[in-house]
Amino acid sequence: MNKLSQILEKKYILHWGMFAYVVVLTTIGWYKYYLLGYNALDLAIYNNVFYNAATGNGWWSSIQGHNYFADHFEPLLYILLPFYWLWPSPLNLLLWQSIIIASVTIPIYLIAKNIINQKLAVVLALAWLINSLAWNINLHEWHLLPLAIPLLLGAYYFYLKNNYKYYFIFLILALLVREDVAIAVGGFFLLGLIEKKSLRWYLTPLFMSLGYFVVANIIISHFQTGGSRFQVYYEWLLNTNLWQFILHFFSLGNIEMILGLLLAFLFLPLLAGNYLILAFGPLFQFILGEPGGSNIIVDTHYASLFIPALIVSSIWGLKNIQTQNNKLHKFLWFDINLTKLIVVVTLIYLLLFLGPAWGVIRNLNPEKLWPQKILTTIPSEAKVAAGYKYLTPLSNRQNLYSLHYIFTGHQQFSQEKYEYQKPDYLVLDPDDMIYYALQFPQSKSYHQYYPAGFGNIRKLLADYELKYFNHSLMLWQISEQPSNFESVYNYTVTTGNKIDLGNFSLNTKTENNLIKLTWQIKEKVSADYFLQITTNHKKSYLRPLMYFYPTSTWETEKFYNTLLPIMPDEKISLKIVEIDGYIAIDGWRGTSPELKTTPISETINLP
Secondary structure, three states, X not given: OHHHHHHHOOOHHHHHHHHHHHHHHHHHHHHHHHOOOOOOOHHHHHHHHHHHHHOOOOOEEOOOOEEHHHOOOOOOHHHHHHHHHHOOOHHHHHHHXXXXXXXXXXXXXXXXXXXXXXXXXXXXXXXXOOOHHHHHHHHOOOOOHHHHHHHHHHHHHXXXXXXXXXXXXXXXXXXXXXXXXXXXXXXHHHHHHHOOOOHHHHHHHHXXXXXXXXXXXXXXXXXXXXXXXXXXXXHHHHHOOHHHHHXXXXXXXXXXXXXXXXXXXXXXXXXXXXXXXHHHHHHHHHHOOOOOOOHHHHXXXXXXXXXXXXXHHHHHHHHHHHHOOOHHHHHHOOOHHHHHHHHHHHHHHHHHHOOOHHHHHHOOOHHHOOOHHHHHOOOOOOOEEEOHHHHHHHOOOOOEEEHHHHHHOEOOOOOOEOOOOOOOEEEEOOXXXXXXXXXXXXXXXXXXXXXXHHHHHHHHHOOEEEEEEEOOEEEEEEOOOOOOHHHHOOOOOOOOEEEEEOOEEEEEEEEOOEEEEEEEEOOOOOOOOEEEEEEOOOOEEEEEOOOOOOHHHOOOOOOEEEEEEOOXXXXXXXXXXXXXXXXXXXXXXXXXXXXXXXXXXXXEEEO
């Protein structure tokens, strides 16, 4: 223990800790990239925006169909642009995200050294590198917002040191990260007020945050064509009563969010609760939004603006334990080595189960690596429309479109039409049909577009030829003589085995490594049913009974075909199911459907 104590007194251990963090988290991020784990749009959007900026096309987001600054004003993107230009790749962005989050150890060390001592400052800085929130932020897509963490902590360090010049500079830099950082900067006004600092220490952040928030939103409005895309989060406040507001304010989701954030810091912030005032702005930002708080805040980059307050209050909380002669002090300092061991074990446990570490371990399967050769056949200059998980690896191009926006026909949270040029290639993911069924019918913004969405996709496919087809990817190329979606999935009866499934009848035929399923319904159905497909290789898939023709649109006098790829030694069993569920943040901070399936047919075994 004495040797460990001596090591912790050396600052170089921080350098090695930061280096190890960057290597480990970057490696995991790259591995997740190759497994198509970045399927929540953000990394794809940022990389597409950086690529357009690096190639002289401005901060244009072809995925979204507008300038990126129509969503968020993030001037510090310009700082990273030269580094991106040297290596234009999503992998480069993931590397920089790890570096940014690792850099948080520096202000933690400086603040803790001034408040407590050097040894504990090193310990607390190293603890950040295994903090569950740090890993969650790092592995959930890519965002510039985490850069606000070291900058806000830097502002607090110079506030602590009474260095107004650098306090001012770091507040300005923090504001330049994103417009909503102004809400966190406003917390310094409240802190300076309650600590009775001189006027400039609390009026500066007040006027800076208010002024910058107004200016930034004017700039955002300049790039927008359909009004604010995020006002939908707060419109509910105009149509609510006091009781509904109280129930929303104290909802289970909000409580879950607060407990999750505090748990990641072992509830130490509660021992210096006055410093949590730095988090009041971000707290109300989420609590007052219509979705409210939830574990999603804890699992993603949305936790970023809470972290400076949690870190500062944790350091002061530890200082209070160390200096106050109370029962908690006597309990923890009775055997300090045992206390250290308990803390380390707890942090690792939280990293595994509040953070993404266990999810990462569960995904360490090289067999899941996606077939890069298929996507690399698409020329880099080609215009492409793709499903969720294929957007990121295809984002190094000027013209990339998201099929889910083509499906709805509208931009995000907007009445504006989604404009795009005719793609040269379509990269469809059958899993997206599950996402659409869970996302759009219940969405306040998109539910009215869901019924027409399948027609939008069918209309698009009319000019394309199917080039490649497997269980998770359909590659279509524009053609002067297209195979035509209607001819691939035509309305003709195929010969083969006929199976009676109650309201459904099914004919099957196998040829050319494809199984052709021909369906007919006896009476109209209102639900959109799926096929649960299980193979003898212990693989399982959910697919619509017919791609882009949901069963709720079927007519009794017509026949509907589904094509399923099959390996030479593969046997398949099918079951018609109804699905229910929602889209969740998965174990390593991508997205995946949480599903409940209800069988409505017996199992069908195909030869």
